[in-house]
Amino acid sequence: MRSTLRKVLITGGAGFIGSELVRQGVAKGYGIVVVDKLTYAGDLERLASVKGKFILHRIDIANAKALNLIFTRHRIDRIIHAAAETHVDRSILDVTPFIQTNVIGTQNLINLARRHNVKKFLHVSTDEIYGESVKGRFKETDSLRPNNPYAATKASAEMLVRAAIRTYQLPAIIIRPANNYGPWQYPEKFIPVIILKILRGEKIPVYGKGKQIREWLHVSDCAKAIDTILHQGKIGETYNIGSYFERNNLTTARTILKELGRDDRSIQFVQDRPGHDFRYSVDCTKIRKLGWRPLLTFTQGIRQTIFWNLNHKQWLEQKLTHLQDYWKKVYHEAQRA
Ligand SMILES: NC(=O)c1ccc[n+]([C@@H]2O[C@H](COP(=O)([O-])OP(=O)(O)OC[C@H]3O[C@@H](n4cnc5c(N)ncnc54)[C@H](O)[C@@H]3O)[C@@H](O)[C@H]2O)c1
Secondary structure, three states, X not given: OOOOOEEEEEEOOOOHHHHHHHHHHHXXXXXXXXXXXXXXXXXXXXXXXXXXXXXXXXXXOOOHHHHHHHHHHOEEEEEEEOOOOOOHHHHHHOOHHHHHHHHHHHHHHHHHHHHOOOOEEEEEOOHHHHOOOOOOOEOOOOOOOOOOHHHHHHHHHHHHHHHHHHHXXXXXXXXXXXXXXOOOOOOOOHHHHHHHXXXXXXXXXXXXXXXXXXXXXXXXXXXXXXXXXXXXXXXXXXXXXXXXXXXXXXXHHHHHHHHXXXXXXXXXXXXXXXXXXXXXXXXXXXXXXXXXXXXXXXHHHHHHHHHHHHHOHHHHHHOHXXXXXXXXXXXXXXXXX
C-alpha cells in the first residue's frame, strides 16, 4: 500500500555527498527514501548513525521498472538526484557505466518525476561541465564545454533535465557544486588518497606538476547549500555552489603532509591525466543571494577531514583490496621525481 506521508527521494544516498544529505535530512526530520545501487562507491556504513530513520531501496536507477516501484510505494514529492558514476579516471578507462547511470538513469528519473507529479526535482550536476577556466569564475549562464568522459555524461544529463523543464515544465533545478572533500569520501579521490597513502607510508601520486587548481568545498557546506536550494531555489534555475577557496594540487598535498608531520619527499609526480582540466572555479553570487555561505574554512575543514580519516583507518583500509588493481591501471610510472 502507498504511504500517504510525503517523502524526499535521495538517489545515491549511500554515497559521499548523498549520505551527508541523508544525515542532515534525518536531523531535520525529513521523511527520506534512499535509492542506491550500492556500487563499489556506495557504502551503508556511511548511514550507520541514522540507521532505521530512513527507508532504503537497493535499486539501479538505470532500471526503469524497478525504479517505478518506489514511486508507486511511496508518495515522493521531492527528489534530490545525487546518484552517479563519479570518478573521472574510471570514465577514461570505460565510459559505459557512466552513460548507463548518469544519462539513462537521469532520464528514467525525469520520466517518473513527471508521471508521479513530483513537486521539486533537484539535479546534482558538477562544475566540471563548464570545462576548464583559465581566469575568472564561471557563471550559471556560461556554456557547457566538458573535457572528460565523466563531465560529458554529466553535461548530457543536465541537457535532458533542461529539455524536460522547457518541454514538459518539469519542476527541476540544476545544481553545480565544486570539488567536495570531507568525511566518508571514497579513497580514490585526491584528498583521501593523499591521507591514505601517508598513513600507509607510501608515495603520494600527484598528476603532472601538481599545478591544476581546484576549488574546495566541504561536504557539510555542500549539503547545506543543496538544502537551501530545496527550500528557496527557483524552479527552472541553475545554481553553482563553491567556496571561493582555490588551491593547486601540489599545495593541497603539501598542506596535508605538513599536518601529518611529513615533507615533500613523499610526493611522486605521475603522468598527467589525459584531458586534465587546469582549473575549475564558479561564481556563487546566485546561491549567496539565498543566504547560504560556507561555514568551514579550508583550514578547519581539512583538519577535521584528516582527523576523521585517522579515526576511520579501518574503513579506508577496507577499500584497499578494491583499489589496488585499479591503481595499477590508472597511475603510470613516475615521470618526474
Ligand atoms: N564529490 C564531488 O567532489 C562532486 C562535486 C560536484 C558534483 N558531484 C556530484 O554529486 C553527486 C554525488 O557525488 P559523490 O561524490 O557523493 O559520489 P559517490 O561516487 O561517492 O556516490 C555515488 C553514489 O551513487 C550510487 N550509484 C551509482 N550508480 C548508481 C545507479 N545506477 N543506481 C543507483 N545508485 C547508483 C553509488 O552506489 C554511490 O552510493 C554526483 O552526481 C556527482 O556527479 C560530486
